[in-house]
Amino acid sequence: EVQLVESGGGLVKPGGSLRLSCAASGFTFSSYSMNWVRQAPGKGLEWVSSISSSSSYIYYADSVKGRFTISRDNAKNSLYLQMNSLRAEDTAVYYCAKAEGWIDPWGQGTLVTVSS
Amino acid sequence: DIQMTQSPSTLSASVGDRVTITCRASQSISSWLAWYQQKPGKAPKLLIYKASSLESGVPSRFSGSGSGTEFTLTISSLQPDDFATYYCQQYNSYPITFGQGTRLEIK
Numbered sequence A: 001e002v003q004l005v006e007s008g009g010g011l012v013k014p015g016g017s018l019r020l021s022c023a024a025s026g027f028t029f030s031s032y033s034m035n036w037v038r039q040a041p042g043k044g045l046e047w048v049s050s051i052s053s054s055s056s057y058i059y060y061a062d063s064v065k066g067r068f069t070i071s072r073d074n075a076k077n078s079l080y081l082q083m084n085s086l087r088a089e090d091t092a093v094y095y096c097a098k099a100e101g102w103i104d105p106w107g108q109g110t111l112v113t114v115s116s
Numbered sequence B: 001d002i003q004m005t006q007s008p009s010t011l012s013a014s015v016g017d018r019v020t021i022t023c024r025a026s027q028s029i030s031s032w033l034a035w036y037q038q039k040p041g042k043a044p045k046l047l048i049y050k051a052s053s054l055e056s057g058v059p060s061r062f063s064g065s066g067s068g069t070e071f072t073l074t075i076s077s078l079q080p081d082d083f084a085t086y087y088c089q090q091y092n093s094y095p096i097t098f099g100q101g102t103r104l105e106i107k
Helices: none
Strands: A004-006 A010-012 A018-025 A033-039 A045-051 A058-060 A068-073 A078-082 A092-100 A102-106 A109-116 B004-007 B010-013 B019-025 B032-037 B044-048 B060-067 B069-076 B085-090 B102-105
Touching: A004 A092, A004 B044, A018 A033, A018 A109, A033 A102, A033 B019, A045 A068, A045 A078, A045 A092, A058 B010, A078 B032, A092 B004, A102 B019, A102 B032, A102 B044, B010 B019, B019 B032, B019 B102, B032 B060, B044 B060
Parallel strands: A010 A109, B010 B102
Antiparallel strands: A004 A018, A018 A078, A033 A045, A033 A092, A045 A058, A068 A078, A092 A102, A092 A109, B004 B019, B019 B069, B032 B044, B032 B085, B060 B069, B085 B102
């Protein structure tokens, strides 16, 4: 069974940093691109970033470019999102998800709250 | 960036109804479109990929159609479990973009 488990969310002050992690199991992690997608409270889905299987190709939404960094460790079956210079508008549930163009499956999400 | 526009934003329907949700892309995305169902407090669930391919385990009352810029998600006979929010997503090019969502509520 494919499982994606996010961790690392929490409360952080504006301008602060946070690192999200996603532990993957049940599939050959090193063969797939991975995504981070977020959802602000009561709002729709927003794609954040994608990374190819070997980390050769990385993409970011304009809203996070220059502040967030996606990375992966295929030996540890893990995906990461380093978030710096956080803003109130970054408050959201962050989902880790396997990518084949379409996004499936999704983790359960981790809540990031940016507030003073 | 490719903009995805769903209609309607909210849809009221009854159990047994046939419902259709439309998703329009601001430029052609061929068939690179997926549909998701999301219930409150839960992660989205993939229903349809490549515009019309049904994900394994998804009931056959769900179907997708379209290509280019206009797409539809149809539920042939609404069941109580289907009341949720539905999103379309294009994966033709980066940035990946989602529609704003369609909330399907009980009439």
